[in-house]
Amino acid sequence: MSIKVEIFSAPNCNICGKAAxxxxxxxxxxxxxxxxxxxxxxxxxxxxxxxxxxxxxxxxVIDNELVFTSLPSSRKLRETLLKRTDNTQ
Structure with a gap:
């Protein structure tokens, strides 16, 4: 089973592309x-x-829950995704 992740961005948001x-x-x-x-x-x-x-x-937003309201660090996003996918890399 996969998790659903949505990145909300705006047309002129440069950092949004980095998040994606x-x-x-x-x-x-x-x-x-x-x-x-x-x-x-x-x-x-x-x-x-x-x-x-x-x-x-x-x-x-991860699985219909607002988790981050700004660009998280790579480490923090990775930890959150791993936890949500029950992956123990």
Whole structure:
């Protein structure tokens, strides 16, 4: 079973691209079959962003829970993803 990860970004948010790149890299390292992720444009999906209480980008939602409201360190995101996927690398 995979976890669902959504990165909420805005069109002019430079750091949002870094968040997506980091998640793509970590997803490949951990196992792409364990993480189902997508980038969400807050302008196009404002109702979804509001439903999670997102007020800044990038924000990261994991399994319908707002987990990060800014770009986490690579280590912190990795730890969180591993914990959520029950992976003990």
């Amino acid at each position: 790149d980091l998640l793509e890299k970590l997803s490949a390292e951990i196992g792409g079959d364990k993480i189902n992720w997508r980038k969400v444009n807050v302008v196009e999906e404002i109702d979804l962003a509001v439903s999670y209480g997102i007020i800044s980008t990038p924000s990261i």
